[in-house]
Amino acid sequence: MNKKQIAITLGVMCFLLTIAICVQLRTMSSASSTVSQTLSDNGLRDEVLRMKEKYDNTYSELENAQKELEKIRQEATQNDSTAEAKEQEIRENNILLGNTDVTGDGVEVVLADATVTNSLNPSYQIIHFGDIQDVVNELKNAGAEAIEINGQRLVNTSAITCEGNIIKINGERVGSPFYIRAIGSQSLLYGALTRAGSYLDIIREYGNTAEVTKVDDITISKYAGSITYEYMKEDK
Amino acid sequence: MIFIAIVLGCIVGALIGVNMPMISYTYSGYLAIAIIAALDSVFGGIASTLKKNFDLKIFVSGFFGNAILSILLTYLGQKLNVDIYLAAIVVFVGRMFNNLAIIRRYYIDKWTEKRQKSKKVEVKETTKK
Numbered sequence: 001m002n003k004k005q006i007a008i009t010l011g012v013m014c015f016l017l018t019i020a021i022c023v024q025l026r027t028m029s030s031a032s033s034t035v036s037q038t039l040s041d042n043g044l045r046d047e048v049l050r051m052k053e054k055y056d057n058t059y060s061e062l063e064n065a066q067k068e069l070e071k072i073r074q075e076a077t078q079n080d081s082t083a084e085a086k087e088q089e090i091r092e093n094n095i096l097l098g099n100t101d102v103t104g105d106g107v108e109v110v111l112a113d114a115t116v117t118n119s120l121n122p123s124y125q126i127i128h129f130g131d132i133q134d135v136v137n138e139l140k141n142a143g144a145e146a147i148e149i150n151g152q153r154l155v156n157t158s159a160i161t162c163e164g165n166i167i168k169i170n171g172e173r174v175g176s177p178f179y180i181r182a183i184g185s186q187s188l189l190y191g192a193l194t195r196a197g198s199y200l201d202i203i204r205e206y207g208n209t210a211e212v213t214k215v216d217d218i219t220i221s222k223y224a225g226s227i228t229y230e231y232m233k234e235d236k
Numbered sequence: 237m238i239f240i241a242i243v244l245g246c247i248v249g250a251l252i253g254v255n256m257p258m259i260s261y262t263y264s265g266y267l268a269i270a271i272i273a274a275l276d277s278v279f280g281g282i283a284s285t286l287k288k289n290f291d292l293k294i295f296v297s298g299f300f301g302n303a304i305l306s307i308l309l310t311y312l313g314q315k316l317n318v319d320i321y322l323a324a325i326v327v328f329v330g331r332m333f334n335n336l337a338i339i340r341r342y343y344i345d346k347w348t349e350k351r352q353k354s355k356k357v358e359v360k361e362t363t364k365k
Contacts, residue, residue, distance in 0.1 A: 003237055006290055010281055011241030013299050015249040017274045020267060022253025027264045049261045 059224070098155035098223040102146050104183035106218045107190050109135055109200070112177035114207035124206040127176050129162040132169075134199045135180055136160065142192035144182035146220045150174040153223040170225060177209070186214045238285060242278075266307045269321050273302040276328040279335040286342045302328075 073090070077083035094100050111132065114125035132149065139147055147154040152169040159169070166173045182189055193200055193212045200210040259267060277299040284290040306324045313320030 005292065006285055007238045007241035009292055009295065010238055010278065010285070011245035013274070013278050013281065013295075014242045014245035015252075017271065017278060018246045018249030019253040019256060020271050020274065022250055023256050023259055024264060024267050024271060026254070026256075027258045027261065027267075030258060046261075053260055053262060 062226075097227060098146065098153050099227075101219060101222050102183060103217055103219045104145070105186050105214075105216045106144070106146075106181065106183035107139075107186060107193070108213050108215045108218070109139075109180040109182075109193060110177055110209060110211045110213075111135065111180065111203065112209035114209070116207060118207055125208060127167075127178060127203070127208060129160050129167045131199070131203055132167065132178060132180070133160050135193070138192050138199055139180070139182045139184070139189060142184065142188045144184040144189060146183045148181045148220040150179055151221060153221060155223045155227060157225075157227055158223075170223070172224075181215070181218050181220060183218055183220060190214055238282075242282075265321070266310055269306045269310050269324055270303040272325055272328045273306040274299055276332050276335070277302055279332050279339070283335040283338040286339060 073087060077087045091100075095102060111127045113127055117125060136147060136149075136154065149160075149169050152158070152172055152174060154169070159171075161168050163173075166175065168174070190212060192198070200212065203210040277295065280298065281290065281295045284295070306321070306328070309324055310321040
């Protein structure tokens with residue numbers, strides 16, 4: 001065995017080793033920088049990261065599948081006028097259901113917890129799920145066509161719920177400040193929220209932030225989940 | 237010669253590794269144990285070159301075999317709910333210390349020999365004068 005051969009093999013091995021170490025370092029630094037002291041905490045963190053990764057993977061798969069479906073649908077309807085009409089109908093229904101990203105003029109409402117405590121009851125100084133519900137109702141009443149709260153699109157199955165000390169929308173947790181964005185007639189939406197005695201006034205009374213602004217060209221993202229049904233049937 | 241190759245390999249590896257795509261978090265535990273196994277093999281390789289009983293076949297098979305075996309054992313441990321990777325780490329790190337001790341002793345011996353030789357030369361020169 002000559003020395004040159006040994007040197008080359010050792011070099012190649014070190015090369016592979018450093019690549020692996022670099023990849024590992026980058027993965028770990030991107031995952032999370034905090035390492036907890038206790039084993040059970042670390043295990044839980046591991047579990048959360050794995051679940052998140054699994055979710056991300058599945059979600060990207062779903063998106064790919066949807067794109068594929070769209071493509072196939074387009075190909076199938078290329079030379080068929082009745083199918084084209086159906087395609088148009090599907091597209092419109094998707095817009096109504098909240099399955100597509102939509103843009104349009106509208107308003108943005110910002111609700112945030114009070115920063116200064118000046119009330120005896122601190123419960124008044126935070127935004128509750130009921131406050132959000134009331135604002136959403138107000139917006140819907142004024143004819144909002146698409147509503148999104150902190151990136152969560154409101155669709156017909158959406159729920160705004162209070163789960164202890166957090167608020168969940170579509171089953172995903174959201175926190176203050178809440179950015180409620182709605183597409184619809186700007187003057188109607190703005191008027192409904194700024195009229196005297198409107199719900200925002202009540203929120204503001206306790207020191208919480210509640211602001212409305214007219215915004216042009218809002219983009220509201222599509223609903224991330226899927227709308228399915230199991231029990232209902234068409235009544236003939 | 238050998239150390240130049242090692243340093244060169246490390247530098248090129250680091251440069252490429254920085255630009256490599258990240259692996260998913262699920263598999264990073266396996267990669268970590270493979271790194272430890274490979275590190276052990278490299279130190280073993282260096283130690284055996286110094287001892288002049290380096291065998292390429294043993295080295296290469298140890299490098300890949302240990303890495304793959306430790307990954308498989310870690311996987312098995314996860315399925316059985318036993319932290320087998322802890323045993324693997326103990327073994328590999330223990331051997332790493334052994335090999336590092338061999339390398340250290342080799343260089344300390346070399347160094348002391350050199351010093352003694354130079355002292356002898358000095359003594360000879362002074363006696364000549």
